[in-house]
Amino acid sequence: MNTLSWSRRRVLQGGALLAVGLTPCAALLASEKTGDITAQLARYIVASRDLPLPDAVAVACKNHILDTFGAMISGSQMRPGQLALRYVAGQGGTEQASVVGSGFRTTAINAALANAMCAHSDETDDFEPVTKAHPGSSVVPAALAMGESRHSSGEAFMRAVALGYDTGCRLLMALGPDLVRGSHRSAEGTAATFGAVAGAASLAQLDALNTCYALSYAAQQESGIWSWVKDHDHIEKAFDFAGMGARNGVQAVSMVQAGMTGVADVLDGTHNLLIALSTQPRPEQMVDGLGKRFFVVETAIKTYSVGYPIQSPLDAILTLRKAHGLTPDNVRSIEVRVPSDAVGIVGDSAMPDVNCAHMVAVALVKGQVSFVDSHEAALMHDPGLVAQRSKIKVFADPALDDPAAPRGAKVSVTMTDGRTVTHHTRFPSGTKENPLSVEAVNNKVRDLIVPVIGQDRGERLIDQINHLERLKDVAQLRELLIAQGA
Numbered sequence: 001m002n003t004l005s006w007s008r009r010r011v012l013q014g015g016a017l018l019a020v021g022l023t024p025c026a027a028l029l030a031s032e033k034t035g036d037i038t039a040q041l042a043r044y045i046v047a048s049r050d051l052p053l054p055d056a057v058a059v060a061c062k063n064h065i066l067d068t069f070g071a072m073i074s075g076s077q078m079r080p081g082q083l084a085l086r087y088v089a090g091q092g093g094t095e096q097a098s099v100v101g102s103g104f105r106t107t108a109i110n111a112a113l114a115n116a117m118c119a120h121s122d123e124t125d126d127f128e129p130v131t132k133a134h135p136g137s138s139v140v141p142a143a144l145a146m147g148e149s150r151h152s153s154g155e156a157f158m159r160a161v162a163l164g165y166d167t168g169c170r171l172l173m174a175l176g177p178d179l180v181r182g183s184h185r186s187a188e189g190t191a192a193t194f195g196a197v198a199g200a201a202s203l204a205q206l207d208a209l210n211t212c213y214a215l216s217y218a219a220q221q222e223s224g225i226w227s228w229v230k231d232h233d234h235i236e237k238a239f240d241f242a243g244m245g246a247r248n249g250v251q252a253v254s255m256v257q258a259g260m261t262g263v264a265d266v267l268d269g270t271h272n273l274l275i276a277l278s279t280q281p282r283p284e285q286m287v288d289g290l291g292k293r294f295f296v297v298e299t300a301i302k303t304y305s306v307g308y309p310i311q312s313p314l315d316a317i318l319t320l321r322k323a324h325g326l327t328p329d330n331v332r333s334i335e336v337r338v339p340s341d342a343v344g345i346v347g348d349s350a351m352p353d354v355n356c357a358h359m360v361a362v363a364l365v366k367g368q369v370s371f372v373d374s375h376e377a378a379l380m381h382d383p384g385l386v387a388q389r390s391k392i393k394v395f396a397d398p399a400l401d402d403p404a405a406p407r408g409a410k411v412s413v414t415m416t417d418g419r420t421v422t423h424h425t426r427f428p429s430g431t432k433e434n435p436l437s438v439e440a441v442n443n444k445v446r447d448l449i450v451p452v453i454g455q456d457r458g459e460r461l462i463d464q465i466n467h468l469e470r471l472k473d474v475a476q477l478r479e480l481l482i483a484q485g486a
Helices: 008-018 024-030 037-048 055-075 079-091 108-119 136-150 154-175 177-182 187-204 208-220 226-230 235-257 273-277 308-324 340-346 356-366 371-375 377-381 383-389 438-453 455-466 474-481
Strands: 331-338 392-396 409-415 420-425
Touching (some): 037 208, 055 079, 055 108, 055 136, 055 154, 055 455, 079 235, 108 187, 108 235, 136 154, 136 187, 136 235, 154 177, 154 187, 154 273, 308 331, 308 340, 331 340, 331 356, 340 392, 356 377, 438 455
């Protein structure tokens, strides 16, 4: 029997292993003799689409899908999203999938590209702290495009999204996130393509051999370099982090659907992806914990629509402001300490939502940070905020390079009366250690989408995603994604 195929007998055998605490997917893998990494991953992708997610994972999937829809819809009104929509509208193509914020449809490949660029038009999308990937902005648009084109159920959509988070983040674990960044490559772009191809392959219902081929076509498109930090308009960054990967993943699957064959061992054969992209690859990380460890549960949802390294500084300054009655008048200076790698990302950006000192100044003055505040470029030049920003220094602190809390921050405020108060935020709200409730996610997304699609569509969309397992066809979401007046 072909080792890449699943038999009914093996599926049933997996049930016996559930008694020892394995989830269905883990049981299926455990019942199979270990083979090469590509084949193991492909078998997992095939098997898991027919098996239920653990309850906590299902809730996390719905939260992250809704959070990404919020990013897509709000992003469709921002310049990167608008340019992406204009670009794909000019491409034409078979009407397979919807483009958010608009009334038109295009190919699944182009829809994935546009929707993903909308999802990372700013800093609203989610973030996985260990790998530093942004999985939602590529995985969800890719799965939505493929799912809509195939009229997949909401439950299948959820499972595909879970697969995407797992595969994209595991690729970085296998490569070594720091090694990727150390070679001038973008960890975010690297994860995006592999996350997207897994989700799309699941919904396309490819068999295991064709899934291997799709993984190989995706591997050939792996790209992304660290130069994105110089993008002041967040347009190329939207492509690098999200649009490129979502497009690549859907394209890889579409090519295999069209009958194209490829290499079946791209993760472990000669000249494989892992040795091509890493000096110290750990191939076992691609399959370690599959069916037991779900990265969608570990991925953080941002409380504030700002670059992730700024989440903890904002949490810290707002905590201090409330506890000590801080105002612009009684604050002499502020020191913000962040992990070593964060300064190069948020230390002195021209974009307001990626400028740590600016956002801390906004928080000090206003006592909150709204979506509008974090994107209002004019505030960067507001005399009052400029004066407060001059009091703030952002430092790289190696003591905060903590693998267990990779995006913590410490804020120290010296007041005009000579007192110094300090707060260390290890885990901002939205992390797995400090999670947001379903209602908190709903509220965040409501603020993002209602100004674009209106109150009625907004509430209906939130309800549909909160009960996604009941949805028979994700194409039914189409009418809820159209902007008012579009």
